[in-house]
Amino acid sequence: AQSVTQLDSHVSVSEGTPVLLRCNYSSSYSPSLFWYVQHPNKGLQLLLKYTSAATLVKGINGFEAEFKKSETSFHLTKPSAHMSDAAEYFCVVTSDDKIIFGKGTRLHILP
């Protein structure tokens, strides 16, 4: 069975400091992993995806994520937070025709 756990429902960081949003998954098969962002009043936007190529994946807006099979993790990071990063972030795992969304992490950016 597949599952996705986003370990924090809310994360607050100061502008200019690093961001870490944590995601753990379980999957019986080789999964594809994604991070999506949702800004207020918008639909989901793809940040980055892992599909069994390089384990360090770079996405848009300076975000990146590292696939660690031994830890079954796919944490999202950014070296320096910007006010425009305030949003909801979803970790997603897909395999065949199944898609599982995490419950989301709300990122707050403090001035």
Next chain:
Amino acid sequence: EAGVAQSPRYKIIEKRQSVAFWCNPISGHATLYWYQQILGQGPKLLIQFQNNGVVDDSQLPKDRFSAERLKGVDSTLKIQPAKLEDSAVYLCASSLEYRGFNYGYTFGSGTRLTVV
């Protein structure tokens, strides 16, 4: 609580035929989304409704795809005519808006479309 209902679960059609999918969101959820998920990829937003108004349809191929949500509740997505590359899972989702953010994001089981 009932989830997001979608039908049919599976559909196989020939190219150039028409097809329609139906979605009934969670009661009280004002926001409704249609996503297209091609095998091996993440879901792509096709259209977002807020009640019965369209918020975002920038990625909807309007020459062949259409969607409506006439009474602000259930919604239909239509493809006419279908192409081979439309083979995908079509996901419907709904959420509750509060202060600009959407909560309770819930996805339906999806409709798997195969175009042959």
